Amino acid sequence: MNSKDKASGTGWTTGAGTGGDRDARLKQALKANLARRKAQARARAAEEPSRDELKTEQTGRDTAGEAEQDG
Numbered sequence: 040m041n042s043k044d045k046a047s048g049t050g051w052t053t054g055a056g057t058g059g060d061r062d063a064r065l066k067q068a069l070k071a072n073l074a075r076r077k078a079q080a081r082a083r084a085a086e087e088p089s090r091d092e093l094k095t096e097q098t099g100r101d102t103a104g105e106a107e108q109d110g
Contacts, residue, residue: 088096
């Protein structure tokens, strides 16, 4: 970090008062990332058939409950 970064406020700072700010930023970023990943998972689930549906389409029959019958 050079003196320009210090003057503009964009550099890393170390001091007693910055720990809480960093934690708050990390918490906010984590929350935003989690929300984005959940939205992506919902979108994927809505556009792709489930694994069970794929098995049914590939085999032409319902595969649910086969493990119980084999046992």
